[in-house]
Amino acid sequence: MNSEAGILIETVNFAADKHRKQRRKDPEETPYINHPIGVARILSHEGGVTDVEVLQAALLHDTVEDTDTTPTELEAKFGPVVARIVQEVTDDKSLPKRERKRVQVEHAAQCSRQAKLVKLADKLYNLRDLNRCTPVGWSSERVHEYFVWASEVVRNLKGTNSVLEEKLAELFQERGLTL
Numbered sequence: 213m214n215s216e217a218g219i220l221i222e223t224v225n226f227a228a229d230k231h232r233k234q235r236r237k238d239p240e241e242t243p244y245i246n247h248p249i250g251v252a253r254i255l256s257h258e259g260g261v262t263d264v265e266v267l268q269a270a271l272l273h274d275t276v277e278d279t280d281t282t283p284t285e286l287e288a289k290f291g292p293v294v295a296r297i298v299q300e301v302t303d304d305k306s307l308p309k310r311e312r313k314r315v316q317v318e319h320a321a322q323c324s325r326q327a328k329l330v331k332l333a334d335k336l337y338n339l340r341d342l343n344r345c346t347p348v349g350w351s352s353e354r355v356h357e358y359f360v361w362a363s364e365v366v367r368n369l370k371g372t373n374s375v376l377e378e379k380l381a382e383l384f385q386e387r388g389l390t391l
């Protein structure tokens with residue numbers, strides 16, 4: 213199956229298998245895979261992105277960070293471009309959380325355009341998810357801090373996709389934040 217449709221089905225199946233034991237932090241414990249699928253959908257249906265490798269990277273974007281998936285495994289199965297984009301959006305989980313968050317802000321500006329697209333859609337999905345419901349154990353202060361930090365990341369992704377950036381700016385504005 214080498215059609216674009218076949219490639220995307222193979223990719224979403226791989227991601228679903230890797231994330232099969234994970235749940236989101238919402239009270240309903242939504243299956244984690246809803247997030248990467250939603251990020252890819254934001255890119256295709258809102259951002260107008262048709263680059264299949266970007267859509268694949270969106271589907272796979274949390275596999276290396278959050279599952280036993282290795283970059284080598286992604287490269288062998290999906291090729292060097294997809295593997296590289298996923299690497300670019302993968303946080304170093306060995307760093308302390310504060311440092312990891314700081315590094316993400318700085319690193320955002322250095323990313324390729326393809327990785328920036330995935331990062332914009334990831335943030336848009338997560339901020340909408342925070343507006344939908346509060347993760348278990350999160351205070352309203354923690355939710356607000358996530359918005360503040362996300363605005364710092366998105367500021368370093370500007371000039372990549374005007375539709376996604378405008379939708380993000382709107383969410384930040386609702387919280388009294390500017391891009």
Ligand SMILES: Nc1nc2c(ncn2[C@@H]2O[C@H](COP(=O)(O)OP(=O)(O)O)[C@@H](OP(=O)(O)OP(=O)(O)O)[C@H]2O)c(=O)[nH]1
Nearest residue numbers: 235236237238247274277303309334338339341342347358
């Ligand atoms: N809003 C929301 N987020 C949830 C939920 N369940 C899991 N998450 C994930 O939690 C991460 C944000 O929580 P934090 O406490 O800031 O980060 P951490 O999990 O890495 O420690 C996001 O990771 P990420 O996708 O890797 O993105 P990023 O925040 O690292 O950029 C997001 O996908 C949920 O129910 N709502």
Ligand SMILES: [Mn+2]
Nearest residue numbers: 247273274334
């Ligand atoms: Mn994510």
